[in-house]
Structure formats: structure tokens, C-alpha cells
Amino acid sequence: VAVQPSALPVIYQLNLLEQWPSLLLGIGFVVTFLFSGNSTQKNGMAVTSLASNMSLVIPVLFSLVFLGGFHTATIQTFLGIFLSFGAIYLFSPKVGSNQSQMAAPLLLIGVFLCYGITNSTFNYLNKEAAPILGGTVPFMLLALIGSMVAGILALLFQLGTKKIQIDVRSVFAAIPLGIPNFFSFFFLLKALDQAENNGAILLPIYNIGVIGGTALVAYVFFKEKLSKNQLVGLLLGILAISFLLLS
Numbered sequence: 691v692a693v694q695p696s697a698l699p700v701i702y703q704l705n706l707l708e709q710w711p712s713l714l715l716g717i718g719f720v721v722t723f724l725f726s727g728n729s730t731q732k733n734g735m736a737v738t739s740l741a742s743n744m745s746l747v748i749p750v751l752f753s754l755v756f757l758g759g760f761h762t763a764t765i766q767t768f769l770g771i772f773l774s775f776g777a778i779y780l781f782s783p784k785v786g787s788n789q790s791q792m793a794a795p796l797l798l799i800g801v802f803l804c805y806g807i808t809n810s811t812f813n814y815l816n817k818e819a820a821p822i823l824g825g826t827v828p829f830m831l832l833a834l835i836g837s838m839v840a841g842i843l844a845l846l847f848q849l850g851t852k853k854i855q856i857d858v859r860s861v862f863a864a865i866p867l868g869i870p871n872f873f874s875f876f877f878l879l880k881a882l883d884q885a886e887n888n889g890a891i892l893l894p895i896y897n898i899g900v901i902g903g904t905a906l907v908a909y910v911f912f913k914e915k916l917s918k919n920q921l922v923g924l925l926l927g928i929l930a931i932s933f934l935l936l937s
Contacts, residue, residue, distance in 0.1 A: 709832050712819055715811050716836025720844060722804035729801045732794035736783035741801045743778045746897050748806025749813055753889035757817065763937070767891060770933030773926050774894035780923030781901040809893065816879050817887040826879045830872075891934045898927040 729738040750771055753759040759767075812833075820829040848854045878896060885892040902924060908914040916924070 709819070709823070711811075711815055712823070712829060712832035713836035713839075715808065715815060716833035716838070717840040718804065718808045718811065719833070719837050720840035722801075722808050724844065725797060725800040725804050729794065729797035733798055737798065738801055740779070740782040741798050742805045743782050743897065743901065744775070745802045745805035745809070746778065746893060747775070748803075749809040749893050750890045752810040753813060753887075753893070757814065757887060757889065759888050759890040762888070763890065766933040767937035770930045770937060771890065771894055773930035773933065774898055777898055777923045777927035777930055778894075778901060780919045780926065781898075781905065809889070812879070813882060813887060813889040813893070816882050820879070826876060826883070830876060830879070834872075891937060895931050895934055898931060902927055 726738060726742060729741070754763060815829065816826070820826055823829050823832065845854075849856070881892055881896070882889065905914075905916060905920060905924075909916065
């Protein structure tokens with residue numbers, strides 16, 4: 691029995707090449723991870739984590755200026771955003787004095803820009819492209835295809851230059867790491883849908899939740915005590931979320 695084109699899911703009726711923005715987003719994720727990994731090796735985890743966390747300023751400004759968030763923003767919105775940056779800064783790992791001079795500042799700039807641009811892009815595409823593609827899952831699958839192509843090319847390049855060797859244990863370890871990441875991205879996009887793609891409100895809440903949740907897990911399971919700065923950051927984070935939810 692012949693299946694009419696109109697009966698197929700929307701994604702199967704589209705030319706894959708016409709969806710290059712979603713594919714490029716997936717490639718952007720891989721580039722971002724490469725910048726982050728290399729910067730961690732060169733500059734250290736603390737300063738790289740701070741750069742990635744503070745890159746939140748880019749998607750927040752993008753959402754306010756280009757996605758209509760500014761027109762619906764209130765005083766509580768701007769106060770919550772301001773407090774969220776303070777909370778994220780205080781929660782970020784402390785940068786030691788021996789890291790005052792960065793070994794690779796361009797990598798650090800790349801981390802900041804890549805995280806900011808990819809977060810802005812998926813906020814925009816979730817609003818503009820996902821409905822055309824048929825929903826969140828088809829949109830994510832296209833981004834995943836882009837990530838797979840970029841990841842395979844990067845892997846082949848590093849294998850060809852003998853910079854890495856494939857370890858079976860690393861392959862199996864990547865599976866339980868990748869599945870939660872996939873669903874975290876999925877639920878983030880669904881949350882953006884519920885927030886009418888207002889990333890200026892949702893993304894600060896998301897970032898504070900991730901950082902605060904990580905600190906809580908470290909405290910419960912690894913007995914890591916919160917520093918004074920982190921305790922202040924926790925209070926600021928609670929205030930920031932309260933203002934953003936009330937805006």
C-alpha cells in the first residue's frame with residue numbers, strides 16, 4: 691500500500707540539506723566540547739568552568755533583544771538576571787592565583803563564545819525550526835546527526851594524526867554519559883516551550899539549578915563542604931529564581 695506524503699511525519703517530508711541550521715547546531719556542540727576539553731587541559735578546570743558558566747550573558751541578551759523578551763521583562767526579571775550572574779560566579783570553582791596568567795587565552799575566549807552562541811542558537815531554533823520539523827524530537831535528531839558527523843570527522847582526524855587511541859572502556863563509558871545528556875537537552879527544550887522560549891528567564895534558572903544541584907550532590911555523596919562564597923551564591927540563587935518566577 692502506497693503511503694501518501696501527507697501521512698508521513700513532517701521530518702520525512704523535508705529535504706535534509708534544507709535543515710542546515712539544525713545540523714550546524716549539532717556541529718557547534720562538538721566544537722564547543724572540543725574547546726572546553728582543550729581549555730581544561732591548558733588553563734585548568736576552574737577558569738574554564740567559570741568561562742562556560744558566565745557565557746550565559748550571551749543567550750540572555752539574545753533572548754531579551756531578538757526574541758521579544760525585553761518587551762515582557764519586568765523589574766523583577768532584570769533583578770533576577772543580575773542576581774543569577776552573581777550566584778553563578780560565586781558558585782563556580784575558585785580560580786587559584788597560579789592561574790592568573792592563562793596558558794591559552796584564545797581557548798578560553800572560544801569556550802565563552804561557543805557556549806554562548808550554541809545556547810542562543812538552540813533557543814532561537816526551538817522557536818523557529820522545531821514547529822516546522824514536527825516537534826522537539828525531530829529537531830533534536832537533526833542536531834544529533836550534525837553532532838555525529840562532526841564527532842566522527844574529529845575522531846578520524848585525531849586517529850589519523852595519532853593524537854588518541856580508541857579504548858573500549860571509554861566507548862562503553864560514553865554511553866551512560868550520553869543518554870542523560872540527551873534527555874537533559876530534551877527536557878530543557880520542553881521547558882523552553884512552556885516558557886514561550888523566553889531564555890532570559892529560563893536559562894538562568896536552569897544554570898543555577900545545575901550548579902546548585904552539583905554542589906548538593908558533592909556535599910551528600912563526597913562530603914564536600916560549601917565555601918562561604920558558595921553559601922552566599924546559594925542565597926543569591928534562591929533570590930534570583932524567586933524574582934524570575936515572579937516576573
